[in-house]
Structures are given as C-alpha cells and as structure tokens.
Amino acid sequence: MRPTLHLVQDDPEQTIPLLTPDEEREMHTSSIPETLPILTLRNTVLYPGVVLPITVGRDASLQLVKDAYAGDRLVGVVAQKRAEVETPGPDDLYRVGAAATILKLIKMPDGSVSIVIQGKRRIEVEEYEQLDPYLTARVRAVDEDDPEEVDPVELDARVRSIKELAVQIVNLSPNLPSEAAYAIQNIESPSFLVHFIASNLQIDVEKKQDLLETRPLLDRSQLVLDYLEQEVRVLEISEEIRSKVKTDVDQQQREFFLRQQLKAIQDELGETEGSSRDADELRDKLDEKRGELPEEVIEALEKELTKLARTNPASPEYGVVRNYAETILDLPWGHTSEDKLDIARAEDVLNEDHYGLDDVKKRILEYLAVLKLKGDMKAPILLFYGPPGVGKTSLGKSIARALGREFHRISLGGVRDEAEIRGHRRTYIGALPGRIIQGLKRTGTSNPVFMLDEVDKLGTDFRGDPASALLEVLDPEQNDSFNDHYLELDYDLSKVLFIATANYLETIPPPLRDRMETIEINGYTPSEKLAIAKRYLVPRQSERNGLKEDQFSITDDALLLLVEGYTRESGVRQLERTIGSVVRSVAKTVALDEADRGDITADDVPDILGGRKYFNDVAERTEVPGVATGLAWTPVGGDILFIEASVSRGTGKMTLTGKLGDVMRESAQAAQSWVRANADDLGIPADAFRYWDLHVHVPAGAIPKDGPSAGVAMTAALTSIYTRRRVRHDVAMTGEITLRGLVLPVGGIKEKVLAARRAGISCVVLPEKNKTDVDEIKDEAVEGLDVTYVKRIPEALDLLLENEAVEDPAELFTISDREKQLAGPPSNGSPVVVSDGDPEPTPPGEPVMNRAR
Numbered sequence: 001m002r003p004t005l006h007l008v009q010d011d012p013e014q015t016i017p018l019l020t021p022d023e024e025r026e027m028h029t030s031s032i033p034e035t036l037p038i039l040t041l042r043n044t045v046l047y048p049g050v051v052l053p054i055t056v057g058r059d060a061s062l063q064l065v066k067d068a069y070a071g072d073r074l075v076g077v078v079a080q081k082r083a084e085v086e087t088p089g090p091d092d093l094y095r096v097g098a099a100a101t102i103l104k105l106i107k108m109p110d111g112s113v114s115i116v117i118q119g120k121r122r123i124e125v126e127e128y129e130q131l132d133p134y135l136t137a138r139v140r141a142v143d144e145d146d147p148e149e150v151d152p153v154e155l156d157a158r159v160r161s162i163k164e165l166a167v168q169i170v171n172l173s174p175n176l177p178s179e180a181a182y183a184i185q186n187i188e189s190p191s192f193l194v195h196f197i198a199s200n201l202q203i204d205v206e207k208k209q210d211l212l213e214t215r216p217l218l219d220r221s222q223l224v225l226d227y228l229e230q231e232v233r234v235l236e237i238s239e240e241i242r243s244k245v246k247t248d249v250d251q252q253q254r255e256f257f258l259r260q261q262l263k264a265i266q267d268e269l270g271e272t273e274g275s276s277r278d279a280d281e282l283r284d285k286l287d288e289k290r291g292e293l294p295e296e297v298i299e300a301l302e303k304e305l306t307k308l309a310r311t312n313p314a315s316p317e318y319g320v321v322r323n324y325a326e327t328i329l330d331l332p333w334g335h336t337s338e339d340k341l342d343i344a345r346a347e348d349v350l351n352e353d354h355y356g357l358d359d360v361k362k363r364i365l366e367y368l369a370v371l372k373l374k375g376d377m378k379a380p381i382l383l384f385y386g387p388p389g390v391g392k393t394s395l396g397k398s399i400a401r402a403l404g405r406e407f408h409r410i411s412l413g414g415v416r417d418e419a420e421i422r423g424h425r426r427t428y429i430g431a432l433p434g435r436i437i438q439g440l441k442r443t444g445t446s447n448p449v450f451m452l453d454e455v456d457k458l459g460t461d462f463r464g465d466p467a468s469a470l471l472e473v474l475d476p477e478q479n480d481s482f483n484d485h486y487l488e489l490d491y492d493l494s495k496v497l498f499i500a501t502a503n504y505l506e507t508i509p510p511p512l513r514d515r516m517e518t519i520e521i522n523g524y525t526p527s528e529k530l531a532i533a534k535r536y537l538v539p540r541q542s543e544r545n546g547l548k549e550d551q552f553s554i555t556d557d558a559l560l561l562l563v564e565g566y567t568r569e570s571g572v573r574q575l576e577r578t579i580g581s582v583v584r585s586v587a588k589t590v591a592l593d594e595a596d597r598g599d600i601t602a603d604d605v606p607d608i609l610g611g612r613k614y615f616n617d618v619a620e621r622t623e624v625p626g627v628a629t630g631l632a633w634t635p636v637g638g639d640i641l642f643i644e645a646s647v648s649r650g651t652g653k654m655t656l657t658g659k660l661g662d663v664m665r666e667s668a669q670a671a672q673s674w675v676r677a678n679a680d681d682l683g684i685p686a687d688a689f690r691y692w693d694l695h696v697h698v699p700a701g702a703i704p705k706d707g708p709s710a711g712v713a714m715t716a717a718l719t720s721i722y723t724r725r726r727v728r729h730d731v732a733m734t735g736e737i738t739l740r741g742l743v744l745p746v747g748g749i750k751e752k753v754l755a756a757r758r759a760g761i762s763c764v765v766l767p768e769k770n771k772t773d774v775d776e777i778k779d780e781a782v783e784g785l786d787v788t789y790v791k792r793i794p795e796a797l798d799l800l801l802e803n804e805a806v807e808d809p810a811e812l813f814t815i816s817d818r819e820k821q822l823a824g825p826p827s828n829g830s831p832v833v834v835s836d837g838d839p840e841p842t843p844p845g846e847p848v849m850n851r852a853r
C-alpha cells in the first residue's frame with residue numbers, strides 16, 4: 001500500500017499520497033506559465049511537492065482562489081515578510097516562492113474558504129504586473145539540483161539522519177500522530193523529505209524562507225538537520241521538565257482529589273462546618289483577647305486553631321485540641337481585679353463576719369498592711385490552723401471580701417497525685433489542668449484569694465509528691481512562671497494571695513511549713529459559742545430556712561443547752577447544724593399555719609431534738625478507785641479521756657488495752673514502775689504486785705491513742721487502784737512523767753483546758769512549766785476553773801486523790817501463806833506486759849488522741 005498522509009486529522013477521506021521520486025522529477029520539470037496570480041501566505045512557506053491546507057480570508061485572496069480554481073488551478077505562492085500587513089504590496093513579499101496547484105477548495109459555513117494546495121516548482125518573481133484585485137506577476141521557474149549529480153553517500157547519510165531525528169521528534173511530541181513517523185520512514189525522495197520536514201519544522205518564517213532559497217540540496221538538507229537537532233534538544237528538555245512537573249502535579253492532584261472526597265464525605269455527614277465553625281469562634285475570641293495575652297500564648301493558640309480547622313471533628317484528637325484551646329482562652333492571664341486595700345475597711349469586714357478572734361484579726365490586718373506597703377505578694381503564705389469549725393475557711397472568705405478579690409477554695413485533703421496540682425500531660429486521655437489552673441479559670445481573675453484547705457492531709461505515693469508541687473506554687477521566687485503540665489505554658493501566680501488551713505501542724509511537710517506564717521485559731525468557750533450563735537448562726541439559719549426576723553427567737557438558756565447538751569466540739573459547725581434543726585421545726589409549724597412565729601426556750605429543745613446527748617458523767621465514772629480523768633489533745637480539739645485500772649488475782653502481769661500507741665504503753669510502764677518503787681511511801685503492800693494482775697484500759701477502745709501526756713493520769717489511776725483512794729471526780733490532769741517522779745510539760749494546753757471546762761471539771765492539774773500557756777489563754781476561758789501547777793508526782797497525787805481510802809489495801813492485797821503456795825512462784829519481779837497485740841498503724845482520718853506535742 002502506498003503511504004498516505006492525513007490532511008485533516010481523524011478524517012480518512014482527507015488524505016493525499018506522498019510523492020514518489022518519479023512523480024517529483026516530473027513535477028520539477030513541469031512547465032509553468034510565465035504569469036501567475038500571486039497568493040500570499042502570512043505565517044508559513046510553501047515548498048515544492050508539499051501539500052498545505054490553508055484558510056483563505058482576505059477578499060483579494062478569495063477572488064484569486066476562485067478565479068484560479070475555475071481555470072488551470074495554478075497559482076504562485078510567496079510568503080509575507082511580516083505577517084501583520086493586511087494588504088501586502090510587492091515590497092512586503094519575499095521574491096522566491098513556489099508555483100502550486102489548488103487541489104481542493106472547501107467552502108466553510110461561515111463564508112470563508114479552505115483550500116489544499118501542493119507546491120510544484122520553485123519560482124522567483126521577476127516583476128509584478130497587476131496589483132488589483134489581486135497580485136499577478138511574471139515569474140521564472142528555478143531549476144532543482146539533479147539528484148543524480150549529488151554525492152549519493154553524503155545525501156544518503158543526511159537522509160538517514162534526518163529521518164532518525166524526525167522520528168525521534170514525532171515520538172517526543174505528544175500531539176503528533178504516530179503514523180507520521182511511519183510516513184516519514186517511507187518517503188523515498190530526498191528533496192521531498194527535506195521539503196516535507198522543513199514545512200513542518202517549528203521555526204519562524206524567515207528561517208523557512210531561507211531554507212526555500214538555499215538551492216544546493218546538500219546545503220538545504222544540512223540546514224534541516226541543524227534545525228532538527230535543535231528541535232530534538234528542546235523537546236528532550238521540555239519532556240524532562242514535563243515529566244518532573246507531571247510528578248509534582250500528580251501528587252498535588254492526588255491530594256486535591258482526596259481532599260475533595262473528604263470534604264464531600266464530611267459535607268454529607270454535616271461535619272465540615274463544625275470544625276471550621278469552632279475554629280472560627282475560638283479565633284474571634286482570641287482576637288477579642290489578643291491585647292491581654294502574652295506573646296507565647298498567642299503563638300500557641302494560633303498553632304492549635306490551625307490544627308483544629310484541619311482536624312476531622314469525629315476524631316478524638318479534635319476534642320483534645322478544642323478543649324486545650326478553650327482552656328487557654330478561658331484563663332484570665334493578665335486580667336486582674338482592682339484591689340481595695342483599705343485597712344480600716346478590712347477591719348470592719350472581718351468584724352462584721354466574725355465574732356471574737358481578736359488576735360487572729362490583728363495578725364491578718366498586720367499582714368494586709370505589709371501587703372499594702374510593699375505592693376507585692378512576696379510575703380510568707382498565711383496558715384490558719386486549729387480544730388474544725390472555728391472559722392478558718394470563712395476568715396479566708398472575709399479576707400477576699402475585704403480586698404475586693406475573688407475567692408476560691410481548693411481542698412487538698414487526700415490529694416496524693418502530683419498531677420492534681422500540676423495537671424496531666426496532654427498526651428493522656430481525659431487530661432486536665434491541675435487544680436490551681438482550674439481554680440483560676442473559675443475565678444476569671446489572676447489575683448484571687450486561694451484557700452488551700454487541709455494542707456496537713458496531703459499524701460504522697462507512687463504518683464509523685466503533691467507537696468513538692470505545691471512548694472513551687474507557693475514559693476514567691478518561682479511562682480511567677482508556674483508550669484502546669486497540661487498548659488505547657490508558664491503562668492504567673494505571683495499575684496494570687498494564698499492562704500492555707502490545717503487542723504494539725506505536725507503532718508504538714510516541713511519545707512511547706514517553712515514558707516508559711518502560722519496563725520493558731522483555738523476552740524471557743526461556751527460563752528463565745530453563745531455569742532457566735534446569737535449574732536451569726538441564728539440569723540443565718542433563720543434566713544436560710546425562710547423565717548423572717550420576727551418569726552423566730554430562741555433564749556440564751558436554750559442556746560446554752562444546745563452548746564452543752566447537744567454538741568461536743570471546739571468549733572461551731574455542729575452547733576450551727578443543731579440550730580438549723582431547731583429553726584426548721586419552727587419553719588414547719590409556720591408553714592403549716594399552726595403558728596405565726598416560734599419562740600424557743602430550753603424546755604422546748606428536748607421535744608425538738610430528742611433527749612440530751614452529752615452529760616457531765618465524770619462524777620459517775622470516777623466513783624470507784626482506779627479511774628482518772630486525763631486531758632487529751634486531738635486534731636479536732638481537746639477532749640477528756642478516762643484511764644481505768646483494775647486488779648485481779650494472778651501473777652503480777654500487766655495488760656494494756658484501748659488501742660494504745662507505743663509511747664502511751666511505755667508511759668503506762670513508767671507509771672507502774674514509779675508506783676512499785678514508791679509502794680512503801682504510798683502504803684501499798686508488796687503482795688499487790690506479786691499476786692495480783694493489773695489491767696489498764698483507755699476508752700473509747702476503738703479510737704487509737706498515743707503520746708506521753710497521759711503519764712500523770714496513768715500514775716493517778718494506778719495509785720488509786722492500789723491505795724484504794726478514789727480520784728477526785730472534779731479534777732482533770734495532764735503531764736508527762738519520768739521514773740524519778742518529775743512532771744514534764746506537754747502541748748495543746750489551750751484546747752485541753754477548754755475541753756475540761758466543756759466537761760464540767762472544776763480543777764485542772766497541770767505541769768508547772770505549762771504555766772505560760774495558761775497565761776496566754778483569755779481570762780474568760782479559764783474563768784471558774786481552778787488551775788494548779790505541779791512539779792513532781794507526789795504533789796500531783798496529793799491534789800488528785802481523795803484522802804480517805806474506801807477500804808484498807810493491806811487487807812485487800814495481802815494473801816495468806818497457804819494461798820501463796822497454791823499460786824506458785826510469782827512473776828520475776830518486773831511486770832510482764834501482755835498487750836492487746838501490736839498497735840495497728842493509725843488509719844488516715846481517724847483521730848489519734850493525746851498525740852505527742
């Protein structure tokens with residue numbers, strides 16, 4: 001089959017055959033008329049033998065084409081020097097062109113005409129004869145090289161190179177049909193090959209014209225080769241660029257495509273909006289607050305918000321990022337409330353809220369005065385300590401009110417995990433900031449009053465040491481850059497006023513205690529409780545329970561009954577609850593319209609609350625020998641405790657029961673040794689220790705007790721049981737003893753004295769060296785109480801024991817020889833201590849009475 005070339009892509013009809021060498025030779029020798037109409041080409045050059053489809057638009061050219069097509073179809077074709085000239089004259093045209101045959105004329109629907117022309121012979125315009133309506137010129141045909149005269153080897157080499165390069169170009173050009181390569185391979189005529197390639201080269205008209213005008217075939221083919229080589233290089237480079245760009249674009253397209261898909265899925269699920277809406281809302285909030293946020297906080301937030309907008313709202317990560325951003329935005333950062341540091345006003349506020357506590361108020365005011373003068377918080381932290389319900393927390397609230405600051409309370413009781421103070425790292429699920437940062441978020445200011453309640457009950461375990469984290473919080477040198485694990489940003493805590501409270505000083509970690517200024521708040525006397533009840537508790541409970549001022553009254557006697565018969569505490573919390581019960585019972589009768597108001601007297605109280613709960617039963621309990629009333633200090637205030645001793649026939653063993661700690665057991669042994677050593681002076685027969693067992697018990701048996709301060713009471717109980725002289729029922733005692741009979745001072749005197757008064761004791765025996773403690777107690781607290789100081793045990797026993805024995809000890813304890821024989825050998829002289837087992841460690845939260853202080 002003869003190779004053909006498509007003229008119009010995709011249309012098999014529009015094809016013409018490629019010239020064979022014979023046909024070409026014939027063409028080159030065909031005769032050309034002397035005069036030819038001249039068709040001008042704007043952008044290209046026509047070579048002999050080459051077929052070219054062109055669109056004819058200009059009127060002159062249309063006329064020319066029509067006339068020629070109607071005649072012998074022969075035209076002269078020359079190229080314009082400059083394409084933009086609309087009506088070119090002779091000077092605008094190259095002189096060398098080609099004679100051509102119009103093979104086809106196709107009329108287009110828009111009125112223009114497309115023609116297919118084929119170059120025949122090279123011509124040179126000699127002279128233009130006619131300019132209107134179209135150009136005609138006298139032309140001269142230019143002879144071609146005779147192929148047989150050209151060096152065949154040289155020519156062949158050129159032809160092969162041209163074909164190779166041309167095929168390469170076809171393969172490299174994505175928009176050239178692949179059959180073009182096949183057609184090129186099949187071109188036999190070297191000059192047609194050169195013309196065909198030249199015609200298709202991507203070079204400007206000037207170069208194409210140059211090629212047309214280059215006569216010798218070898219030179220022409222060399223020029224074509226040069227252009228082809230250049231073209232191959234350009235194509236190779238652009239291919240390289242294209243494939244690189246393609247990889248990049250492919251990647252981008254893939255991402256774009258996936259994103260579009262993701263967006264479509266999220267749209268379908270109604271989720272995309274959520275993520276960007278949240279991020280937008282938070283960004284608006286950030287813009288609002290920008291002024292007061294530190295630079296590093298803004299940076300961190302910007303990063304989180306960008307992440308949020310990109311995160312799928314359904315992923316767990318989304319919630320984490322959003323919570324974090326919200327937490328940061330909700331924190332007050334630089335926002336502080338304005339201080340009202342007016343000392344006189346602060347005093348008024350403290351007096352308004354609290355009765356008594358004069359020393360405490362004085363020290364608070366001094367503290368505030370220093371704060372005012374210094375202008376910063378680098379003062380020691382205040383620590384209020386004392387029994388429950390004495391107003392420690394409410395004093396903190398009053399300080400906040402006096403300063404016009406926000407108040408926040410953090411309970412540290414039972415906190416064992418450092419993360420409670422410092423927060424969890426964000427990598428943990430459900431991570432939260434620590435309590436300090438959460439508190440700041442809640443108060444909305446950076447300078448609140450922070451009450452750290454129960455610092456004495458901080459724990460330590462494998463989860464870290466919260467106390468050391470707290471140290472960083474409270475240290476004025478460090479706390480301007482407190483780093484919470486959750487926030488991962490420094491927060492300035494230096495403007496926060498920290499106040500700590502504790503029931504018990506000894507269990508506060510020493511480094512923490514070092515940073516605090518301790519203010520002790522003691523329990524109240526009954527008359528103080530009465531005053532507090534009248535002034536604060538009754539009005540408050542009335543109001544809380546919906547009773548107006550004129551609807552409720554209660555007599556002082558009734559209140560005193562509540563204090564003494566229904567509560568036993570150092571503070572007033574239980575009292576307030578009891579008053580609340582009374583008020584509610586009146587509220588009920590008023591609400592049921594059974595009465596307009598309620599006036600409560602002491603007689604009404606048992607009807608409302610039931611029988612009296614606490615009695616002064618000291619007298620009853622001490623009416624037999626062997627029971628002494630001791631005074632104990634507990635973290636919840638002072639209390640009385642009874643030491644009971646009994647004897648039974650045996651071999652001289654001693655048993656101790658009542659959950660006594662080591663120190664208290666040793667104290668009991670010391671007491672026994674002293675009594676044995678002084679048996680003669682005390683009038684105790686020796687048999688009492690040899691043939692009688694001793695049992696010492698300290699009720700209440702379930703409460704752990706420890707400490708040396710029950711020494712005097714133990715000695716009194718033992719002396720009483722062996723001498724058969726009762727201990728005076730109106731006396732209570734405290735003091736440590738030595739084997740030599742000295743009475744040593746002990747702690748907690750104020751609370752112990754108050755407890756003695758509460759229990760209806762009229763005389764207290766104390767170690768001499770505790771006199772200063774009693775001097776510090778307000779006179780009112782010791783009013784009516786006979787306080788006696790002793791240095792040695794015998795002095796104490798003289799005061800404590802009744803003079804008369806209820807029976808003769810010699811008679812009771814002395815045993816007949818026969819009985820001695822039956823009893824067998826006595827214990828080896830020293831007492832054998834049989835205990836109630838090893839004392840268990842004190843469970844947390846349970847009071848340990850009579851601790852060493």
Ligand SMILES: Nc1ncnc2c1ncn2[C@@H]1O[C@H](COP(=O)(O)OP(=O)(O)OP(=O)(O)O)[C@@H](O)[C@H]1O
Nearest residue numbers: 353354355387388389390391392393394532536573
């Ligand atoms: N001197 C006082 N004047 C008026 N009210 C008082 C006084 N002392 C205590 N109260 C009231 O007693 C109640 C209990 O006080 P608060 O809660 O402050 O005790 P607390 O010492 O902090 O106890 P805890 O150690 O258990 O935390 C409060 O309602 C408080 O107002």
